[in-house]
Amino acid sequence: MNVTLRQLRVFRAVALERNFSRAGDGIGLTQPAVSRSILELESQLGVKLLDRTTREVALTEAGQALALRLDRLLDELDQMLLDVGGLARARRGKVRVASSPTLSANLMPQCIAACGEREPGIQLVLLDRIQQDVLGSVRAGEVDFGVVIEPQDADDLHQEPILQDPFVLVAPENHPLAKAASVRWPALSGRPLVLLDHASGSRRLIDAALERHGARCEVAQELGHATTVFRMIEAGIGISVMPALALPPGGIPGLAVRPLRPTVERDIVLVHRRNRAPSPLAQRVWSLIHDVAAGMRRQQGVSPG
Incomplete structure (x- = not known):
C-alpha cells in the first residue's frame, strides 16, 4: 500500500467541506487535482470512501471510519513534525566534544569561552583524552564530535581540517x-x-x-x-x-x-562519524570552533587548513 500524506490531507479537506471545489480552495489545489487524489487513495485502499452526486459529496461507511480517526492522527503527526523541526532551532542543551591534550590546553579554552559568549544556552563539555581515545569516543557515539591531529586509518570518519x-x-x-x-x-x-x-x-x-x-x-x-x-x-x-x-x-x-x-x-581536524551528521546543536558548536580557528589564523599568522 502506497498511501501518501497528501492524499490523506486531501481526503480530510473533502470530508470537512463535502465539496471538491471548496476543499481544493482550502488546500491550494484545483478541483481536478482533488478528484484525482481521492481516486488514487480509494485505489490504494481498495474501498470507496465517497459517494459523489451532482449536488453533494457524502462519506461512505469506510469514509466515515477513516475520517473519524484521521483528524487525531494528522494532528499528532503535525505536532511531531513541529517538535522535530524545533530541534533544528534549539539553542539550549549539552554538546560533548573530545580533543587531544595539546588542543585541549591551547585551542579548546578559547572555544569554550566563545561558546559561553555566543551560545549561552549551550553547555560545551570537553573530554581531554589521548588521540586514539578521542577517535574511539567518536566512533562509539560517546561524544558529538572530536578535535584531533590528522588521524590515520580513519576512513569511517568525516574529517574537516580547520x-x-x-x-x-x-x-x-x-x-x-x-x-x-x-x-x-x-x-x-x-x-x-x-x-x-x-x-x-x-x-x-x-x-x-x-x-x-x-x-x-x-x-x-x-x-x-x-x-x-x-x-x-x-x-x-x-x-x-x-x-x-x-x-x-x-x-x-x-x-x-x-x-x-x-x-x-x-593538520588540526574536526571529525564525526561518517553518514551520521552531528545534531543541529552540535553543528552550532562545530561552526563556532571553525570561527575560533579562523581568528587564530588571522591573529597569529598560522596557515589556514
Missing part, C-alpha cells in the same frame, strides 16, 4: 641553536631530544619530519604531557620539536622558540 599548526624548536635560551632566527632540521642531528610520546597524534609526524630532513637524533625522553617536556628542557636534558599550539601564549621563561625550516605543519 587549522595548520607548524612544528617549532624549543631549547634553553642559552643553547647554541637559539642564537639563530630560525633553525634547519639537519642542525638537530646528534642532539638529545625530549619528545611527546607515541600516544600523541603529533609524534609520528615529528618522527617523519626528522627522517625526511636528515636529522639523526637520540630521543632522550618520551613524555605524555607538553608541560613535562618543557620542564625536562629547562633541566638541560635535551631540546624538543613541538607543535606551536602546545606552547603557552605568553611563552616559557628561560626557553627559546625558533621556527624550523623548511616548515612542517600538522
Whole structure:
C-alpha cells in the first residue's frame, strides 16, 4: 500500500467541506487535482470512501471510519513534525566534544569561552583524552564530535581540517641553536631530544619530519604531557620539536622558540562519524570552533587548513 500524506490531507479537506471545489480552495489545489487524489487513495485502499452526486459529496461507511480517526492522527503527526523541526532551532542543551591534550590546553579554552559568549544556552563539555581515545569516543557515539591531529586509518570518519599548526624548536635560551632566527632540521642531528610520546597524534609526524630532513637524533625522553617536556628542557636534558599550539601564549621563561625550516605543519581536524551528521546543536558548536580557528589564523599568522 502506497498511501501518501497528501492524499490523506486531501481526503480530510473533502470530508470537512463535502465539496471538491471548496476543499481544493482550502488546500491550494484545483478541483481536478482533488478528484484525482481521492481516486488514487480509494485505489490504494481498495474501498470507496465517497459517494459523489451532482449536488453533494457524502462519506461512505469506510469514509466515515477513516475520517473519524484521521483528524487525531494528522494532528499528532503535525505536532511531531513541529517538535522535530524545533530541534533544528534549539539553542539550549549539552554538546560533548573530545580533543587531544595539546588542543585541549591551547585551542579548546578559547572555544569554550566563545561558546559561553555566543551560545549561552549551550553547555560545551570537553573530554581531554589521548588521540586514539578521542577517535574511539567518536566512533562509539560517546561524544558529538572530536578535535584531533590528522588521524590515520580513519576512513569511517568525516574529517574537516580547520587549522595548520607548524612544528617549532624549543631549547634553553642559552643553547647554541637559539642564537639563530630560525633553525634547519639537519642542525638537530646528534642532539638529545625530549619528545611527546607515541600516544600523541603529533609524534609520528615529528618522527617523519626528522627522517625526511636528515636529522639523526637520540630521543632522550618520551613524555605524555607538553608541560613535562618543557620542564625536562629547562633541566638541560635535551631540546624538543613541538607543535606551536602546545606552547603557552605568553611563552616559557628561560626557553627559546625558533621556527624550523623548511616548515612542517600538522593538520588540526574536526571529525564525526561518517553518514551520521552531528545534531543541529552540535553543528552550532562545530561552526563556532571553525570561527575560533579562523581568528587564530588571522591573529597569529598560522596557515589556514
